Amino acid sequence: MAEPIPPASAPPGVAGAEVLVLVAHPELEQSRVNSRLLRDARALQAGDATRRYDVRDLYALYPDYLIDVAAEQQALAAARLVVWQQPVHWYGMPPLLKLWLDDVLAFGWAYGPGGTALRGKDLWLVATTGGPEDSYRPDSYNRYFFDAFLPPYEQTAALCGMRFLPPLLLHGAHKASDAEIANHAGAYTARLADYPRWPELAEVAECIACDVPLTARPMENLAEEAA
């Protein structure tokens, strides 16, 4: 349901931006990689006159965890590429990004009957992990290859009719050298700037249709949706 509340606390986004970058890091002040990525994305936005980018730092916008759903849906509506830039915490997303999903990706809007607002868009996960790449192995302390933690993301995209693009990952973010971080940030912004002219996009399958039959959910209650 659209809120009649005018966006007083809701930040005015970049209307009609094609690339929507959602940054979620609960302790940005301690971050090396994500803060750098955010800064560079911001710089990209600032240096672009065509208003192609909208970079939204969720923890700065909603420090009280009160998400302005109308403003967020409005920002999503115009975008072609949606970026989730986040550290991986406990094998998943930071809590505010999860709350953003719960609140913003509403039944009847993002999925379910009439929920076509996101159909055809691309979702790109840009994530960092504290553990090094070789810790994500059956014989190491994370016990699974990192791919094993991605299905919730992929399926979220699929349910909304979005393509899940190959994620951009930086493992071992704590120990990354300055040069590595600079490299990584460079690759990130180059990708943002080049979209949609990515060579691998041709290989990404069109999104799977996941139509939810009406009978499957008598409940609109999002809390039940997680199951």
Added chain:
Amino acid sequence: MDPDSWLLGGLVYLGAAVIAVPVAKFLGLGSIIGYLGAGILIGPWGLKLVTDPKDMLHFAEFGVVLMLFLVGLELEPQRLWSLRKPIFGWGSLQLFGSAALLAAAAMAFGLDWRLAVVASFGLALSSTAIGLGVLAERNLMATSSGEGVLSVSLLQDIAAIPILALLPFLAVAAGTSDGGGWLGAAKAIGTIAIVILGGRLLLRPALRWVAKSDSPEIFTAASLLLVVASAALMDRVGLSMALGAFLAGVLLAESEYRRELETDIEPFKGLLLGLFFIAVGMSIDFAVVRERPFVIAAVVAGFLVVKAAVLWAMARAMPVPKPERPVFVILLAQGGEFGFVVFQTAAQAGVITAPVSSLLVAAVAISMLLTPLLLVAADRWLIPLLAGSKKARLAEISEPQHARVIIAGSGRYGQIVGRMLFANGITPTILDHDAEAIEGLRRFGWRAFYGDATRLDLMRTAGAAEASLLVLAIDDIEQSVDVARMVRENFPALTIVARARNVQHFYELHELGVAFIERETFDSALMSARSALEHLGWQPHQARNLALRFRRYNIAQLHQMAPHRKDEAKLMAAARQGRQQLEELFALERQQAAERQARAGWSAGAEPPATSGSS
């Protein structure tokens, strides 16, 4: 008094008070001087409307009794207990110190030692009525000078009893003691014990029983009865009536009826106290004054100076903050109603002669008349001077400050902001105009300065040009807006975080371009609303969500209405519409939630409604 004169008396007293007090207030002299003036005017030396003021003085003394009851009501037993040192320490020092100095001076002038002792004790006593009356009028009860005045007054109330009891022994012709001294003391202690015990055990149930009768006038009657009874009981065993009433007040300070008692007694106290001052005005014997004007002037000036010197030394040692000292000294320097009694008793006992007694009574009455005048003078000239010298001493802000944050106003609001910053390693520069608060803050290591934040030069010295943030927490709306305007004009780079007392204040700051404004009670009220919802069965997290959304909506409304802020009608209409919209929105959500539950086949849970989140 025959019935006619009774009516006439009422007419005269009330008429004089109703005319004289507003006039005195209008002239900036305070109500006490108005009453005193009214007394002189209608008394034997004025229009002669009343010729015998003694009876009235006696009757009106009950005003002092009621006042002490009210003072007692404000003083819980623990606080009284914590005041025991000032009462017995500083109080004794004032009484015996002043009396000793006065007696020495009197004997140096060659007076008989008996006369010297009587006069010095009589003059060393101060007027509780004036002291506490002015404290209440000026709302100074909670300050250190107020506590000082209260302590000294209480000690005098206690000490007046033995003074009166011992007077006869000074008489040359007085017979030996009748041996009743010990018995009297035992009786007195026994009575105090009875009042305390009775008060603890019986008063509250009795009041509860009376309150149950549900007739307000009976409760008022019970309140008065309570005061009269405790006063009479004390009087019976030779203790001060006022002391009894005070004790009863203290015993009820913690009871649930405290406020009711206060509101019931307050008007009686005010009127009787006024009557008391009128009676004092009437009893100034201008015949004596006319006969020996220079002697009286010398006595008044002499004892005022001696007492003031003792009090000033006490104020320095206690310490009472400098700007409060004149009030402290003036409120205790004058003679008091107990002095009248002392001199009368002494004259009856033959210790002093009747002419001397009326001379001393006149001196005391004149000193009481002088007190409000001295206060006015001190307010005009002395206190600004002291505050000024204090400012100069504290505001050595000539040394420029360089903190990142300046806090203007260190009251309840600014202090919390400051503490939070301090806890996070930022030491702000604090500006305040309350010298006492500054000294307190400095003791805790704050950089606090005396200063008027509306002054450009002071703000510059405080570092406004380089600071990045000004926390504007001044509680005076006008000053707050002045500061905001001045800062916006002269330091546009300085971000302002402001406290708004109310919506209009919010708008004024908003128009000046203040970036961050919080209405001071808004968020605490929302927290209470949350608690209320939780208590009514809402889930805590849902109550939180609702409160936060209400907050966002309300702030959005506030901004929307900003253009209409000077158009009252439009503002009201917009506010009403906003409230309606929000209520409809929340109602719609409740309904949708109920429908979802129904579709899901849940048993229709009645209250509370479980709505989903904010979507």
